Amino acid sequence: MMDVYEAIERARSRAPHQPFLATRERNLSYSQALDLAASLAGSIATAGALDRPCVIQAIEIDACISVLACLRLGKPFIVINPASPPDRIDYYITDSGANVLVKTAESGLVASSLPCDDQGWRTAVEPASSVSCLIYTSGSTGLPKAVVCPREAVSFAVEAIAQTLSYRRDDVVLTALPTFFDFGLYQLFLVGKAGATLYFASALESGLGLGEALQRTGATVLPMVPPAAEKLARLVERGLSRNAVRMITTTGAAMDEGTRRTLEDAWDPPVDLRVMYGLTECKRVAIMPPYESTRRPRSSGLPLPGTTVTIRPHDQDLVLSPDEVGEICVEGPHVMGGYHNQSDLTARRFRRTSHTVVLRTGDTGFLDADGYLYCLGRDDDQFKVQGYRISTSEVVAAAKAAGGVVSAAVVPPAPGRRYTLFFEGDAEPAALSHFLSEHLEPFAIPQHIQKVAHLPTNANGKIDITQLERTQS
Structure with a gap:
């Protein structure tokens, strides 16, 4: 299984001048982006030892360059929202034990040292050097919790998703998803692996200016959360042309039935609508096969290749039969390492057996006789x-x-x-x-x-x- 950074380097070797990261104002080829990442990696290594995380407080292309720099070094990273309140940013830094902060300045990306104790960095995954990143997600105790993402789990998830979605080298993936959101972060990985182009749309370009943006960029893939898909459906009803769009991927919540029908029926030939279901703790659980959502409108698709989904009674290990409703449970190499500094919660959600780890998602659903997953909602808060x-x-x-x-x-x-x-x-x-x-x-x-x-x-x-x-x- 190829490491994510190695896959992106291989894409550069194939086509160094291929556009990689772009906005309306900025465009970097694979060679330019990875050269900038290499330069930043030197600054990060100087600012702090590699055995602790780097907090990345940047957006769009700058966030991607920072992530690539950390991947190159093998240094864990955390991408945070630069608009977060100061006390929340302080929490991320303190809770993670980070020793380096990367921010966008007038002169470009700057890496600075952060104070930290002299004790070794410890987390839910051993050795700590195998950790790719920490991704913060809402917790049930009043503060966000960090999911520890090992390199092998991230690489497997990227490989399995790429195999299912089949991004192509000539794809232009137009996104308004922020990189601190795991759906947005994985666009960088999937695009880089395919040797494609990732275009960051502005608020205008992802709204009323979407039609012009689609035409100008030649966008072929649109990853979006359901509310954005609903806005897209309204634009389609007003006559928005698909231009080169071939696939729309969506996750994060259930898609409205009217939105789904509009996006599937408005264009001829129909767009490939890929409804997906996942959570940070394993990245992706299921993806709808091509052009299948019409036949199974309420389903989230099939489990990723190389993984297993079972339905079990809440707090019981019994595996239920098809069409029986229970808690969605996930097994596979994509299951992450647990929660940073939260051993009790890790033990409850990541159930270790003699031969595997069963992720208890807290979501309710069922599998039909053909193995398609249906998510009915969450049981927690x-x-x-x-x-x-x-x-x-x-x-x-x-x-x-x-x-x-x-x-x-x-x-x-x-x-x-x-x-x-x-x-x-x-x-x-x-x-x-x-x-x-x-x-x-x-x-x-x-x-x-x-x-x-x-x-x-x-x-x-x-x-x-x-x-x-x-x-x-």
């Missing part, structure tokens, strides 16, 4: 907005830290319903919203904040989320 996983506990904890909030509850979004934070207390919604904007990631900020005299409770004394949902119906 997490939900997704625009493809990003959000923890209700994290949002509630942040709201209570604001002061003037006695109790709070979150109602996730649904068709016809906004993502809403309800609270009791003396705080004012506008002030609370401002506080949350300084302490949560931008995508985690509630779309609506509503103050109530009393939060309803059920017979068990717990906040009655169902009743709160009805107030928005």
